[in-house]
Amino acid sequence: MANHADSSWLILRYEPTSLFSLRMTHATNKGGKTLLVPTPYAVKLALIDACFRMYEGETAVAKARWVFDLIKGRQIRIGPPRDCVVQNTFIKIKQEERGAAKGIYAPTIAYREFCFYAGQLKIALVVDGLTDDEIDDLKKVAARVNYLGKRGSFMQFLGAEYHKGRLPKGYSCPESEADIVGGGYRATNYLDDFGEALVRDRDGFDRINTYSTKPSGLGTFRVLIPTLLPYRYSSSSKHYTHFRCVGC
Secondary structure: OOOOOOOEEEEEEEEEOOOEOOEOOOOOOOEEOEOOOOOHHHHHHHHHHHHHHHOOHHHHHHHHHHHHHHHOOOOEEEEOOOEEEEEEEEEEEEEEOOOOOOOOEEEEEEEEEEEEEEOOEEEEEEOOOOOHHHHHHHHHHHOOOOEOOOOOOEEEEEEEEEEEOOOOOOOOEEHHHOOOOOOOOOEEEEEEEEOHHHHHOOOHHHHOOOOOOOOOOEOOOEEEEEEEEOEEEEEEOOOEEEEEEOOO
């Protein structure tokens, strides 16, 4: 694993309270395979969104921009729950009907996956160079995050702690920074994060704004990172796949 022996981390702990789902970037609408964990991109947006739960009006916007500038280029590692059971199911959805007038939707069937978690979800954020006040502010914002991934994937904030040095076993790691021969990690997901172009862009905050017209395309402002996850295959059937965390 990458060493990070000199790094300082803020570790946020959450208790999953509902099924988790976050579709893979290249999944189709009808074939919605899920990632096993939230992505760094999703975590950063959740922290920025939480500012609008804490404050009102221009104060909320100013605080959200401040959090964006504070975390946009920082590394995030995910410590998944001890057990993850991916449930396979089909649901009824509506999509625009071919050849019909715009706005006409017809019912159809789609494949979906949902993760049942047992154990705490941990998020480690590099806080090198931050003051104690800035770290305290991040803790307060993190306490307002109540879901990660698809809306409805609810999380209960449990607390935060400071960690100096190398993270213990049980956290995600980009393939480029890991010894893929050892470690016992047996799962890989492509997790998205802020790209260097977004981090450097003066209008970076506007590019993540849902209501902005500025592009935030995949491959430039949002990048996919092949990431090793501390999960091993445990068992499966036609209805589920069970993963067990390594080092949790």
